[in-house]
Amino acid sequence: MKVSVDQNLCYGSWDCVHRVPSVFTVVDGYGAVVPGREGAGDDPRVRAAAEGCPSQAIVITDGRAAEPGK
Numbered sequence: 001m002k003v004s005v006d007q008n009l010c011y012g013s014w015d016c017v018h019r020v021p022s023v024f025t026v027v028d029g030y031g032a033v034v035p036g037r038e039g040a041g042d043d044p045r046v047r048a049a050a051e052g053c054p055s056q057a058i059v060i061t062d063g064r065a066a067e068p069g070k
């Protein structure tokens with residue numbers, strides 16, 4: 001499963017970074033996925049971070065829906 005952060009929704013609370021620093025980081029004040037960790041959506045801690053994100057900005061998908069034209 002793929003994980004990403006919708007930076008239009010994120011307001012930079014850092015909750016996800018504190019929960020799973022190996023997967024989430026902060027770029028320009030907003031949450032982001034650490035490069036190379038985009039496939040970490042199956043990690044229960046990542047799912048918990050998504051559920052705990054106060055702005056619902058963390059998106060977990062199967063990786064197909066995000067590909068245009070598919």
Ligand code: SF4
Nearest residue numbers: 010013014016031053
């Ligand atoms: S927990 Fe949500 S709002 Fe907070 S930094 Fe992470 S993605 Fe952004």
